[in-house]
Structures are given as structure tokens and as C-alpha cells.
Amino acid sequence: MNEQPRRRRAGGRAANTARRGGADLHQSDWRIPLNTDAPTEPLRPEGVQAIHEGAMRILEEIGIDYLNPEAIEIWKEAGAIVSGENVRIGRDFVMEMVAKAPSQFTITPRNPAREITVGGKHILFGNVSSPPNYMDLSLGRKVPGTREQCANLLRLTQAFNCIHFAGGYPVEPVDVHASVRHLDVLFDKLTLTDKVAHAYSLGPARVEDVMEMVRLAGGLSEDEFRARPHMYTNINSSSPLKHDYPMIDGCLRLIRAGQAVMVTPFTLAGAMAPVTMAGAVTLSIAEALSAIALFQYVRPGCPCVIGTFTSNVDMKSGAPAFGTPEYMRATQMTGQMARFYGLPLRASGSCAANVPDGQAMWETGNALWSAVQSGANVVYHAAGWLEGGLIASPEKFIMDCEVISMIQRYFEPELVATEPEDIAVDAIREVGSHGHFFGIQHTQDRYETAFYSPFVSDWRNFEAWELGGAVWTPERAHRVYHEILSSFEPPPMADAARGALEEFVIRRKEEGGAPTDF
């Protein structure tokens, strides 16, 4: 046939009737996928040792700055060499502390059925977090985020079973004053979703407020809340070589309350990190291990995740790039280091693209696949990110969810099952050289669940697609977005819990919310 499709496109006509995406998502049930692929390991053992050795030398010889006085005091007590804000620690201490961190733990949100397991072969995906701006196709331009847009993106976070946790604010609602923003968004998040929530480490008051709100939303006593992780925070170091005040403060508060922390240096090779990818990874590892060692010293065994966010800049402009080959290799290398230290790994979906087009999807696809290849346990920003994290896009959210759903489907064991009925010699014999597999029993028994079913992809042929309006993917995603919003129902919540939350928000607003001078 020479791959001239005219002859092999038997399904072309039937494709006219292909189902279109819509609010009826036909998605898989909620579950935590297991990444059963062997990780991609570009480093040989000597390479792992070289990065480890480099990170240890940074910690021993150069040190990390802590802009947090409490941390400085703790470091002194722990026997570190402290000089002003600079903290140097020996490798034996680092390794002893890091070894105390669990390789796997759970976080249980208000709906226990949405509990997530962090570590091992589990791979979790979360929504985009923290863009200051929002853009959708009906607006047609980039605007500062609002509470309504934020809530709508939280509805998407809840609607998609492939999204396992509600990360940071999916867009920063700058129409809400910073002093009470955390109260409003957390109220929305804890009522519109029943998935694991996050607290920004942006000052003591916010962190304490969010912990209290998560406790109230779950109807938990103080002891029940503190008994195990119900939420987490994620911090970035201020590369190079610095941890700032509120980040460390937030983590200390969470670990003392039994909650989980993720430490994610953001090291852009060529800017705040060495131009070499191994160098950028080494710096990232040193910064992360320093903080994790501190937390393990304060609360041995507290749940910690090591994060990677190492990419490169465009050396001609300084613009950050994402989903590049360098980004992929850095993510994979950090995965090897995370396994070396026995820590769960966080990576990201990300892109530099400004609109939900082809570039956005190849960059994000590269980032997501590198997360898979690295053995990442937590994939931040997996849906909805544009412009290097400066724009939240609902269309991109929908499109990313298709890719993430396919990744989750990819890990279903039935795809690679090789029992006799999978090998199907009898079915092949039955059909012979002149038949078709559509109608036979072997197919009929399996066709409903045999293959991934898309919700925004259009698999129809060109003519059917054209007759249907010639709708490109972002516009289809826009429709799906509105279909989800119009049919959205918030997850059930006990009246008492909801009432307690409302009461707390009112009271804290009356008290003036959180200071904004952190």
C-alpha cells in the first residue's frame, strides 16, 4: 500500500460521526496512577556522585544564606558553622538528616477518597499555580486575575479526575486585597474542590489561617489535624544560595503541625545558576537539601519533597525557556538525585508560549514527559500554564488535561497485557485474511474500554471537521470550559464545616486579615 492513505482509510467515512468533546467528559475514574516505566537516567553512577560531591562542597565550603533569624538560631543549635546569615553544614549531618525523611507519605484532604500518596511510583498532577494574569479566548487579551476567574479554574481543578491536587491559586485574584486574599481563595478552594489544598508561605498569619481553614473544612480536631498531613506548602529558594524569611517560616509552621513541605529551587541556568545543566542541578540540590536537613532536624521524619525547576534562559535575551532539551535533562538528572537521597520528587508542566497553540503544547508535552521520565511524584502546574507562568489559561487547562489523561491511560496495565486472550491468535484465525475485526466477539467484548476516549481532540476527518465549523483546538477547549462551568456542581460538604469556614473568614476579615508587609 505504500502508505498512500486513500486505500487504508476505511474508517474515514464513519469518522464523520465522531463524538465531540464536551462537558460529558467520559473521563476515567479518580485514581492515582503508578509510573511503571523505568526512569530515564542520563547520568552514570559517577555523574550522580559528581553532582552529590558538588552539592556537598557547596554546603560545606560556600554555605546557604538564611534570611530567617529563627532558622539561624536552629542552625547554631545544630552545630552548623554560622556566619551572619550564611550557614555551612557538613555532609555527614546533611545525609543523616535527609535519611530521616520518609520516601513516601499521604496527604488527606477533607474528602478522604481524595487522599494522595506522595512517593514511590505514584505520579500526581496539579493545576497551574500563581500566575498574576488570566486570558481566555472570549476576552482575547491578558488581564489581571480576579476571584471569579480563580474560582472558575478551581472548578476545572475539581472537574478533572486527572488533576489530583489543588495547588496554589490557579490565578492570583488581584481584585481581592492581599490582606484577605488567602481567606477568600481558600474558602473557594475548600468549598469548590475536595482535593488536597496548599498554603502559600507568605507570612505567619496566612499560613496559620490556611491551616485552620483546612482543619475546619475537614471537620477535624486540632489533634486529628496534626496527626498526619492534610495539606502542604511549596517553597522556592532565592537562588543563588538563599532561603528567604517567609518561605522558611511557613515550612517550619507546617512541619511542626504535621503537614508536608516541598522545597523547589528555581534555578535558571545562565541567570541565577551556572550555565551548565549539571551545575544548575548541583546548585538546586544544595539549596533544597539544606532546607530539608533543617526541617528534618526540627521534626525528624517530617514529610518533605525535593522539587526541580531547572531550566535555561535564552542567552540572547535573558528570557526564560521551558520544555527545552536542557530542561528535560535537568529534570531527569534531578530525578536520579532524588532517588539517590530517597526523597519524593516534584517536577512541573511548563512552557514559554503566550497562547494555547502548537508551541505551548510541544513545550508542555516535553515538560510533562520529562516529569514522567524523571520518576517525578508530583507534577505541579500540569494544567493551564502559559507565558512562563505569568498567564493562567482555561483553554490551555483543558488541552493539558487531555495530555495528562493520556499519560494516565498510558500507565494502565491492560495496554501492555500479554495473556493469551490479549495475544488473540484465535481472533486472528477467526478473521483470517479477508475479514475485519470490528464485528467479532473478541472486539465486542472489549470495545467500550479498549482505547482512550478524548474530550477535546477532534479525530474526525478534514471534511467532517470542516462541516462541523472547522474549529481549532483552542476554540474547542473554550467550549469545553464553558460546558464544564455550566454543569458544575460543587462536591458535597457538611453544613457544619461550611458554616465554620464562613464564620472563620468573617472573623478574620473583621480582624483585618493578614499583614501585607511581609
Added chain:
Amino acid sequence: MNEQPRRRRAGGRAANTARRGGADLHQSDWRIPLNTDAPTEPLRPEGVQAIHEGAMRILEEIGIDYLNPEAIEIWKEAGAIVSGENVRIGRDFVMEMVAKAPSQFTITPRNPAREITVGGKHILFGNVSSPPNYMDLSLGRKVPGTREQCANLLRLTQAFNCIHFAGGYPVEPVDVHASVRHLDVLFDKLTLTDKVAHAYSLGPARVEDVMEMVRLAGGLSEDEFRARPHMYTNINSSSPLKHDYPMIDGCLRLIRAGQAVMVTPFTLAGAMAPVTMAGAVTLSIAEALSAIALFQYVRPGCPCVIGTFTSNVDMKSGAPAFGTPEYMRATQMTGQMARFYGLPLRASGSCAANVPDGQAMWETGNALWSAVQSGANVVYHAAGWLEGGLIASPEKFIMDCEVISMIQRYFEPELVATEPEDIAVDAIREVGSHGHFFGIQHTQDRYETAFYSPFVSDWRNFEAWELGGAVWTPERAHRVYHEILSSFEPPPMADAARGALEEFVIRRKEEGGAPTDF
């Protein structure tokens, strides 16, 4: 920093000056990348054995139909059990024959510097082949292909160093009569490119004509041509369980002339193959091995590639899907089988999308990454494919070349180098906790080649991108397309060779070209 990008976007302003894509592609030099990643292997050894056992049972118990009388005679001579068109062969014979195939070989086009190595860790990418239709953004609609469009896509094939071979017709020029189409397209291909060319197995006259044209273009004697591979053909079986006349005829002609063949069953699970992926792969393996065994019997040691093109249909419409999770796993499983048999592997870039948008890029990205993960040696259709292979798109070609170039960059060893200067402890010490890596010597020494440099991606921030016209990726690709065409210079060619080609085409046209009743 909590990943609120406002603070970490130091490069944002500088990004205004980011270089735009253009004909000045800044691409890497021509080279054959080595896939140094361990392949992704979803099958355990028992799974490989189960597929092998299934394929052997198909060949022994069910048999493959050969619609080619010469092949039937050869099979009788070889001791196969022949019943009409049906041919059954024992596993010992199959394995004995397949073992004769080389695991690696070269193909040398008219420019020896463009020689490709097929097998081992080498990974080669080729242009889209065989779509009957063409679409570009200035046309705005799908039209039957023309010679001019075909030639323009051949110019792209030549322009991009990431494209290693010129596969089939990048679009079928239906404005040229089928009797002489091969003459005109091969003339264009052999003059506009100096990369490895391909002959469609569409009847004896075409195959013989193309071999002669490749010989003339290279200025080779008959003996020189036959001494080693200078070209190849690719055939598809007529699944289920059939090889048709011209496909087998073409392969027999090529291997007897010392040229290379690729055997690629096209097995759509649920349509012409079992609904189970392992079953579809098993059928594909059986069909391919049958033909390869035949070829090895005829010419022991002749260069053969086993191809995979196993995907699934949308069970609701029958429409073929590409780049699905099922497609990825089938490709990886076939990779394991190819290594089991010691044969080089061919896979593909592909998508169901009708336009060069996000869906096109995530489907193609999935397909391309699964080719990488499977250890594929030859990646067909890697640039320019839309609508399940029914449309050739120059914009998609450009966009795919960005992805392919990134994959090739991904395999450069420097990305994961861990020598002391890569770990960069001294640079980290020099910059300390308050500096920046931009200006230091360690960066200056490396910045020009440190990172992948894009030609169609736009990495500028939103405001700069908007000021620049808010151009989405397909439109940028359209511009790059025309920039490449306007600056295109054909590769050098000896006057004698060009003259001989011209003469041959004129003579064969006078003789009426090839019969069109194959």
C-alpha cells in the same frame, strides 16, 4: 518566592529583544544522532515470549497470503506449506532467516556526506510521505497535491539538517499523470536534495526507473550501485495477513540490486487487527517477519528494517487515531520485539489533527517521543503530517522540525556532562548569594552553544510578542516556510549526472512512462 513569577522574571524585559525565527535557521550541523537513552520496555521477558509465540503460531498455523506468484514459487522452493495464496512457515525457518538480516547497515545517497546508518543506537528522521492533499495557511484550504508543492516540501527536506532522509513523495502531485509521476518527482528529489531517496513499490517499471535514476544521480556504474545500499523502499502489508503483488515485487527487485527494504504493517487495533494492543502488535510482527524471512531466503544478509505502525481506531466512529497512549505502548512493545529479533526498527511521527494546532503537536509529540522510547532507528513522517497522513502541511513541517531538532539536541552528551567545570562549584563560589551568572567567565565561555536555539518558537514575553504582531505559531511557521523557499539553493550536482537524469526522464516519458494498471 512561592512561584509568583513577578519576582523571578528578571529576564522579562530583556526578552523583548528575543530573536525571531527565520530562514537564518541557526540550526545544528548535519549529523546522525545517537539515542543514548535506555529504551522504555513495558513488556517483561514473558511478554516478549508471548508475542513471539503468538507470531510464530500465526505463521505456522494460520499463514500469510501472498498475492505475488513469484513469491509463492519461492516459498514452495523454500519448503513452506503453500495452499493457494496462503503460506505457512515453521518457526525454525523464520528464526534462521531473520538471523541473517544485519542489525546495522548504511545507505549512501549521491552526496556521500549524507550517508545514513540504520540500526544500533542511530535515530534518523524523514519527511512526511504520501499525503494526497496539501494545505497551507495562505491557501486556507485542503487541495490535491501538485508538483510545485511537492518540490517546495522537498526544499524543506533539504533545508533542515534534522531531516536525514527524503522519504516518499512529501505530497502526491496529482497534477502529474501517474504514468510519469515517479519520473518528475524523483528528478525533483534527486536535484533539490542530496539525501537518501526512496522508491515506491508500485509496479516493476517504477521501481526499475527509480533505481536507475538514483544510480545516474550518483554517477555510479551498475556494479557500484549494486555493491551497497544507495536507496530503499518501504512496504505495508495488507493487514490482516496479506502481502500484495507490487509491494513484494518491489522489495524483491531492490534486494536483488543490493538495496534496502523496510516492512511496515499498518495494523489498526479494532479494525484490521485485534482490539488488544498486544494482539495488534503480534499480527504486525507476524506479517513483517514473514516478508523479511522471504527476503533473507532470496538474498541472505540483505538490509531489512522492521516497521511499526500500530495504532487504534476510535471505536465510536472507526476513525484512526494517532499518538494515543495505545499507539505509544504498541510502538514501545514493537521496539522490544525488534531487539529480540535483532532487526532495526522504523516508527513514525503522526497525528489525527486536521490543522497545525495544539492537538497536532501533542499527538505528534507523543508519537515522536514513543519512537525515541522504543529505540526506533528510522522515524518516518517525522515532519509535515496532518489528518492521519491525508494532508501535507509546510507549517506543520516547520513546527515538527523544531521538535525534532530539540530531540536531537536532547541527545547531545554535553547536556548531561558532569566534569568538574560542569558541576561549576568555583563559579557558584564566585557568584555567591548576591550575584548573577550572566557576566562571569564560566558563562561567557559557554553561552553561545550552551542551549538549544529555536527557529520558530517565540520565547518573548506576552507584551513583546503582542507588540510584534501577536503571531501564533502556525503563522510564524508560514513565514519561516517562505523565508526558506526564497533563500533556497539546491545542493551542488555534477552537470553530467544532472544531464543523464534529464535524458533518462525524457526518454522514459517518450516511452510512455510506467503502466498504471498495477
